[in-house]
Amino acid sequence: MAISTDAQDRYALSFTSGGLLVREADEVASVYLRERDWGKVRQVAIEGNLLQARTTSSSVRVTRETIQRLSVLDDAELELLADSSLTERCHLMWVAACGRYGLIGDFAEEVLRERYLLLTPTLSADHFDRFITGKSLWHPELDELKASTRTKLRQNVFRMLHEAGLCSEDGDILPAVLSERVHDALAARTPSDVRFFPTILPTEVSPR
Numbered sequence: 001m002a003i004s005t006d007a008q009d010r011y012a013l014s015f016t017s018g019g020l021l022v023r024e025a026d027e028v029a030s031v032y033l034r035e036r037d038w039g040k041v042r043q044v045a046i047e048g049n050l051l052q053a054r055t056t057s058s059s060v061r062v063t064r065e066t067i068q069r070l071s072v073l074d075d076a077e078l079e080l081l082a083d084s085s086l087t088e089r090c091h092l093m094w095v096a097a098c099g100r101y102g103l104i105g106d107f108a109e110e111v112l113r114e115r116y117l118l119l120t121p122t123l124s125a126d127h128f129d130r131f132i133t134g135k136s137l138w139h140p141e142l143d144e145l146k147a148s149t150r151t152k153l154r155q156n157v158f159r160m161l162h163e164a165g166l167c168s169e170d171g172d173i174l175p176a177v178l179s180e181r182v183h184d185a186l187a188a189r190t191p192s193d194v195r196f197f198p199t200i201l202p203t204e205v206s207p208r
Contacts, residue, residue, distance in 0.1 A: 010141050011103040016152040020093040020163045024051050024066040029082050072099035088182050094164040098196040108196040116198035121173040128154045173198050
């Protein structure tokens, strides 16, 4: 089988800072639910400095990043996010990050969740680096990364994991306790977006 290196298969790698953007998402989602138009949301957010950025360039960058992640969620999930607890918002924004960035989604499913299921519930920088090395066979763009950029990507992924309550600062993987309504919303997708969390799917529970 030939390995595809088409541009459409390249990982997006612009998540070098910002964490989960939970506060920003809360502000932006409320505007979207009123306007139902991402272009209008961007205009409102930037012109009104909705995200309280220090400079116009920062406002543009953070607004763009927040919108790109939120646009991964459907309207029902955005309505849930706007009416959710902090923990629920963190879980939804973790899913948004995984959906926006295939690299994060693959890491969540293939390393974070897999290690949890294999009862090896720790996560370190080495696990991320080995994951990147393995993926570089199919994604040569990873080989093109500067060492400093790779470090920033790793740091921000671990920051997101910590903010989402999925990994401690010491590297312990923390089981995800999803609320029923968030679980149901994520499980409604095919494949289930619950796969991005360190938890067991109902289909994986052995019958008695």
